[in-house]
Amino acid sequence: MDVKDFIQVAGVIDQAEAELLVKCGVRYLGFPLRLPVHREDLSEEAASLIIRSLEPAGLGVLITYLNQASEIVEFCNLLGVSIVQLHGNIEATEAQDNQRAATGFGDHKKPRDRTASNSATT
DSSP states (O other): GGGOOOEEEEOOOOOOHHHHHHHOOOOOOEEEESSSSSOOOOOHHHHHHHHHSSSSTTEEEEEOOOOOHHHHHHHHHTTTEEEEEEEEEEHHHHHHHHHHHHTTOOOOOOOOOOOTTSEEEE
């Protein structure tokens, strides 16, 4: 995927907003969930329903501070997302475990060591 084609809007609050954003050409909708500091914009159940209704599938992006590979993959499966944007500290081995566990999640790039940074993506 070319980065110039990557448009994501985070903080989707309901189905109507999600549909409007997709209609306006937004390719990826971000859902910040399981946050340590901010209030979530909607429940996990509501996010899952919206994500699973998106056409084409694969537009939903989980945004989270989780840092354990097994928990991240389990949550992605629960929501129906194949893309996750990680914030906070995550050990390189956890990012690699997440990558291996996410087989079938789509096109993945080799994770970079982000232990001391603010975010990591798989």
